[in-house]
Amino acid sequence: MTPELSQNTTPNPPKAGIEKTHFGTFPDGREADLFTLRNAAGMVVKITNYGGYIVSIATPDKSGTLDDVTLGVPTFADYIKGTPSLGPIIGRYGNRIAKGKFTLDGQEYTLAQNNNGNHIHGGPTGFDKRLWKATPKDGKEPAVVLEYTAKDGEEGYPGNLAVTVTYTLQKDNGLRIDYKATTDKPTVFNPTNHAYFNLSGMKHDVMNHVLMVAADKVLDTDSKQIPTGEMVSVAGTPFDFTKPTPIGEHINDTTNVQIKYGKGYDHCWVFTDQSKKLKLGATLYDPTTGRFMETFTTEPAVQVYTANNLNGKLQNKDGVALSRRFGVCLETQHFPDSPNHSNFPSTVLRPGETFTSTTVYRFSVK
Numbered sequence: 321m322t323p324e325l326s327q328n329t330t331p332n333p334p335k336a337g338i339e340k341t342h343f344g345t346f347p348d349g350r351e352a353d354l355f356t357l358r359n360a361a362g363m364v365v366k367i368t369n370y371g372g373y374i375v376s377i378a379t380p381d382k383s384g385t386l387d388d389v390t391l392g393v394p395t396f397a398d399y400i401k402g403t404p405s406l407g408p409i410i411g412r413y414g415n416r417i418a419k420g421k422f423t424l425d426g427q428e429y430t431l432a433q434n435n436n437g438n439h440i441h442g443g444p445t446g447f448d449k450r451l452w453k454a455t456p457k458d459g460k461e462p463a464v465v466l467e468y469t470a471k472d473g474e475e476g477y478p479g480n481l482a483v484t485v486t487y488t489l490q491k492d493n494g495l496r497i498d499y500k501a502t503t504d505k506p507t508v509f510n511p512t513n514h515a516y517f518n519l520s521g522m523k524h525d526v527m528n529h530v531l532m533v534a535a536d537k538v539l540d541t542d543s544k545q546i547p548t549g550e551m552v553s554v555a556g557t558p559f560d561f562t563k564p565t566p567i568g569e570h571i572n573d574t575t576n577v578q579i580k581y582g583k584g585y586d587h588c589w590v591f592t593d594q595s596k597k598l599k600l601g602a603t604l605y606d607p608t609t610g611r612f613m614e615t616f617t618t619e620p621a622v623q624v625y626t627a628n629n630l631n632g633k634l635q636n637k638d639g640v641a642l643s644r645r646f647g648v649c650l651e652t653q654h655f656p657d658s659p660n661h662s663n664f665p666s667t668v669l670r671p672g673e674t675f676t677s678t679t680v681y682r683f684s685v686k
Contacts, residue, residue, distance in 0.1 A: 336360045336491075338462035343368050344396025350451055352396060357462040357489040362386065363683065365489050369454035370399060371447065372409030372466050372485055374515045379493060379683040382610030387521025389611065389683070391627075391647045394637040404630060405514035406642075408448035409485050410441045412470060412477050413667070414512035415588070415623055415656035418546045422659035424478070424506055424668065431476035436544045443475035447483070447511070463488040472505060479505035481669075494682035501675040509675055510654045510667045516627055516647030517681075519606035519613060522640045526626065526648045527568030530605040533561040533622065535589035539655060543581050547657050547664075551590055559587065564605065567626060567648060583628040584645065588621050588655055594665075598678055602650050610685040617652040617679040620665050625649040652679045
């Protein structure tokens with residue numbers, strides 16, 4: 321039986337810690353688990369080891385009411401039917417690779433073409449479709465460690481890639497995601513998480529959410545949203561979020577061809593700070609609830625996606641239709657199609673190297 325996903329709204333939150341419950345059973349008999357992480361501040365996060373999905377994040381609004389601020393579906397059965405990436409680990413490669421092809425050390429590799437003739441999000445059976453080994457870590461900052469080894473040739477990628485993703489619920493209401501990986505052959509790797517955030521608690525769409533992105537450039541793309549290789553200044557364009565700006569202010573400005581290509585925002589912003597330190601990359605604020613989210617990351621970019629392709633056919637656990645622009649993704653990552661652009665930061669991982677990356681989504685009210 322699938323556990324109830326509704327959130328605890330009692331005034332006295334439970335003690336910090338982690339609880340493991342049964343989430344669902346696959347047709348072949350394998351079982352998936354659900355891990356509920358709580359901190360002393362009252363925040364509650366639910367993670368499943370199927371695809372590493374963030375099933376829900378419950379945070380308080382300015383009146384102290386807990387609401388789920390991520391898009392999800394009601395049951396395990398709904399998740400295995402497939403969702404438009406409602407919160408899973410994405411890999412091996414987040415975002416797009418042109419024509420599903422890249423060359424590494426003189427050898428060409430062919431991947432699945434699952435997005436307008438291009439490859440996206442690791443292919444039809446990417447990390448989001450895999451059952452990960454899970455190890456819960458109890459404590460004041462509870463965590464769940466997920467492990468998966470992608471086999472050499474899986475989805476067309478070279479190398480046996482051993483991946484660890486750790487979700488930690490911090491004392492200060494940060495959800496920290498740490499990625500780590502090693503390989504036995506040269507490969508490319510660009511993981512991310514694809515949570516859709518709606519800080520209103522699903523009361524309305526995100527067009528009035530106020531977004532700031534610490535980026536002075538955005539990647540130019542072609543009509544299929546493959547980078548041309550050019551980084552364009554955001555100044556004077558609908559992509560300028562260097563100052564907090566409502567998402568809906570310029571989202572329909574189709575005089576900008578990039579808005580037309582993406583049906584809104586579905587683009588990679590290049591952070592002004594290209595260092596590998598943990599830095600503030602973006603903020604999101606909902607004026608109606610007072611919820612405020614900061615995104616810190618070691619990555620060089622973020623893909624901002626405004627749920628342009630959701631159509632209301634899916635509903636969440638409370639029966640709310642997941643409609644167009646009902647959430648916003650802040651997918652911290654390296655650039656899309658980097659293997660085919662020598663001027664982009666490299667996503668190559670070689671034997672003997674260890675890939676590490678960290679992103680923190682920290683919630684508060686103001």
